Amino acid sequence: MNKKTKQMVRYARHLFFLWDELKNGSQLEKAAETKIQFEIALKELRSNGYDVKELLEGLKLDLHYHSEFGSIVIFTDGALRHSHKLGVRSACSFAVYGNGKLLDLQGTIMGDSILHVSGKILPADSMLAEYHGMLQAVKYVDKHNIKSNSFIFLSDCFSMVDLLTGQKLHHRKIFLQYGEEIKKYTDRLSSVEFKHIPRAYNKIADQHVNKLLDSYERGELLCN
Numbered sequence: 001m002n003k004k005t006k007q008m009v010r011y012a013r014h015l016f017f018l019w020d021e022l023k024n025g026s027q028l029e030k031a032a033e034t035k036i037q038f039e040i041a042l043k044e045l046r047s048n049g050y051d052v053k054e055l056l057e058g059l060k061l062d063l064h065y066h067s068e069f070g071s072i073v074i075f076t077d078g079a080l081r082h083s084h085k086l087g088v089r090s091a092c093s094f095a096v097y098g099n100g101k102l103l104d105l106q107g108t109i110m111g112d113s114i115l116h117v118s119g120k121i122l123p124a125d126s127m128l129a130e131y132h133g134m135l136q137a138v139k140y141v142d143k144h145n146i147k148s149n150s151f152i153f154l155s156d157c158f159s160m161v162d163l164l165t166g167q168k169l170h171h172r173k174i175f176l177q178y179g180e181e182i183k184k185y186t187d188r189l190s191s192v193e194f195k196h197i198p199r200a201y202n203k204i205a206d207q208h209v210n211k212l213l214d215s216y217e218r219g220e221l222l223c224n
Contacts, residue, residue, distance in 0.1 A: 005048055009055065012041040016059045061104065061144065068147040069098040075154045075197075076137045077205035078129025081213055088112040089216060090124035092133030093209035094140070098148070105204070107212045108136060116174060117181040130157040131178040133205075134164075138185040151186070152193045154202065161196040 015038040022031035046052045078092040093107035113121050114128045117135070122128060137153060155161055163171050163179050171179075186192045199206060 005045065005050060008041060008045055008048075009050070012038060012045065012055065013059065013062075015041060017063075020063060064098070064103050065144045065146045068149070070148065071099060071150040071152065072141070072146060072148040073097040073152045073154065074137045074141070075202055075205040076130075076133040077156065077202055077209050078126065078131070078133040079206075079209045079213060080124060080126040080129055081217075086217060088124050089213060090114065090126075090129040090132075091209050091212045091216070092129050092136060093205045093212065094133055094137040095204045095208065096137075096140070098146075102204075104140075105208055106136070106140065107208055108132070109212055109216050111216075117177050118174075122174065127157070127159070127175065130155065130160050131175060131182075133209075134160065135178060135182055138182050142185045142188065148190070150191045150193075151189050152195060153186075154195050154197045156197055156199040156202045156206070158196050161194050164194040 015034055019031055019034040019038055022028075022034055042052050042055075045055070074094055074096050076092070076094040078090070080088065080090045082088050089112060090110045091107060092110070093105070095102060096104045096106075110124055110129065110132065112124050114124050114132055116122050116128070134153065134155060141151065153164075159171070160175070163175060164182060
């Protein structure tokens with residue numbers, strides 16, 4: 001993306017949120033003018049080959065998080081499958097709830113290897129998939145600048161929660177590095193908790209990660 005396109009994307013984002021603010025503030029005439037400017041900016045981006053559809057989807061999602069939530073609860077999960085025919089495949093998922101309402105459900109297919117936070121590509125295993133899922137979740141919160149009085153991250157992986165809460169320090173280096181990277185993001189948040197839950201209470205993330213793997217095995221999805 002060149003400098004001019006980046007500036008136009010920032011300008012379009014500014015117009016989008018300004019339009020929403022004016023509309024909600026009953027300044028309908030100014031809102032209509034701003035909407036026209038926004039549509040002109042989208043037209044210019046489209047003419048430059050920019051994926052406007054992806055931008056609009058991102059803006060609508062960001063609008064979810066434009067106001068502050070009393071609480072954000074995120075369920076995370078990672079999974080690994082192995083067979084002689086298909087080999088190893090891994091995936092992770094997380095579900096975001098704001099004030100008790102499901103806001104988003106995201107997932108990533110990593111395949112037979114995982115890009116570690118150190119920059120190394122490691123053979124996939126179930127623990128790495130769990131940590132990768134948690135890291136994607138905290139990055140998501142940071143990317144969308146979600147505002148809340150309380151962030152609670154839930155996982156059915158006891159040893160990962162154990163590490164992230166500082167209860168036990170005897171962990172392998174590759175997991176400690178994940179923990180340090182995760183903390184870089186969560187240290188910016190006002191109030192953060194990591195909690196362990198039984199798998200039976202982590203159904204939404206667990207079911208989603210398994211659906212991703214099912215789709216991957218059928219050839220409907222590729223590795224991210």
